[in-house]
Amino acid sequence: MALNVSALAKDMLNAAKPVLQNFWKEAKPYVEKESKAFVQNLAMIAKLKIEGKITKEEALLHIQIQKNSYRTVLLAVEGLGLIAVEGALNAAIGVISTTVNKAIGWNLL
Amino acid sequence: MTAHPTVKKIAGFLLVSIFLFTACKVTLLSAYDEVTDKTLSEMQQSTTTFFVKHETNPGSQDLSYTNSLTFYEGLRVKSRTVRIRNNAIEKNKIMINMLDLLDENITLMDSLHKQKPNGLLSKSDVTLLKSAFETQYTAMFKFIMALKARAKAQ
Numbered sequence: 443m444a445l446n447v448s449a450l451a452k453d454m455l456n457a458a459k460p461v462l463q464n465f466w467k468e469a470k471p472y473v474e475k476e477s478k479a480f481v482q483n484l485a486m487i488a489k490l491k492i493e494g495k496i497t498k499e500e501a502l503l504h505i506q507i508q509k510n511s512y513r514t515v516l517l518a519v520e521g522l523g524l525i526a527v528e529g530a531l532n533a534a535i536g537v538i539s540t541t542v543n544k545a546i547g548w549n550l551l
Numbered sequence: 552m553t554a555h556p557t558v559k560k561i562a563g564f565l566l567v568s569i570f571l572f573t574a575c576k577v578t579l580l581s582a583y584d585e586v587t588d589k590t591l592s593e594m595q596q597s598t599t600t601f602f603v604k605h606e607t608n609p610g611s612q613d614l615s616y617t618n619s620l621t622f623y624e625g626l627r628v629k630s631r632t633v634r635i636r637n638n639a640i641e642k643n644k645i646m647i648n649m650l651d652l653l654d655e656n657i658t659l660m661d662s663l664h665k666q667k668p669n670g671l672l673s674k675s676d677v678t679l680l681k682s683a684f685e686t687q688y689t690a691m692f693k694f695i696m697a698l699k700a701r702a703k704a705q
Contacts, residue, residue: 472693476686476690479682479686483679483682483683486675486678486679487679490675495673495675496673496675496676499666500663500666500676503659503662503663504663504676504679504680506655506659507656507659507660507663507679507680507683508679508682508683510652510653510655510656510659510683510687511652511656511682511683511684511686511687511690512686513652514649514652514653514686514687514690514691515686515687515690517645517648517649517652517690517694518649518690518691518693518694520645521580521645521646521694521697521698522693522694522697524579524580524645525579525580525697525698525701527579528577528578528579528580528701529701531577531579532576532577535576535577
């Protein structure tokens with residue numbers, strides 16, 4: 443029995459798509475919220491510096507701390523994305539395994 | 552009629568590839584590590600306690616830099632210890648980068664506190680620092696919990 447490549451590719455996409463869509467559905471509001479908080483904190487630091495309540499050195503330290511915190515958020519999103527990609531890949535491979543097993547006639551798993 | 556040797560080789564390669572491809576699960580990241588989870592929880596608790604003390608009793612000499620040395624030292628020791636552990640785990644670049652950023656922020660907070668003329672963090676300092684550290688720990692726990700859920704699903 444020949445493998446229908448187009449059909450297999452479509453099956454893979456259908457298996458992978460919900461996993462990836464779900465990831466962005468959850469990640470987007472989180473990124474938006476943390477981006478807003480980051481900007482608000484930077485604005486607060488600028489205000490404190492302008493009002494003379496903190497020195498330039500202190501302002502720079504605060505800015506670096508906020509930047510590191512925001513970078514951690516982006517790393518978390520990257521990690522969650524990789525987990526989603528891994529899940530999508532394995533879901534797509536799972537779909538192919540069933541179809542290929544049938545086509546070849548022996549169980550590979 | 553027998554197939555050409557080259558055709559046989561290609562067919563064999565394709566079959567082996569399909570076998571390998573379909574028999575293997577893809578793993579892009581490290582596994583969940585309970586010790587890292589536990590250590591970060593302890594660090595987060597210690598940091599939260601530090602900020603709560605500042606919010607409850609602002610301006611108290613108990614919160615001066617000199618009286619906070621034990622706190623910074625303890626946090627730094629845990630940070631370095633968990634970093635060393637994570638060095639040994641494969642496919643762990645994201646967690647290692649996160650731990651480096653956390654360690655850097657502990658050092659920066661220490662420097663900020665140290666250079667205060669009266670040795671005390673102001674209310675604004677605490678607000679900003681608390682926000683940064685809460686964000687940082689939350690981000691790390693989000694990632695760790697996702698790894699934990701993935702381990703359970705496998």
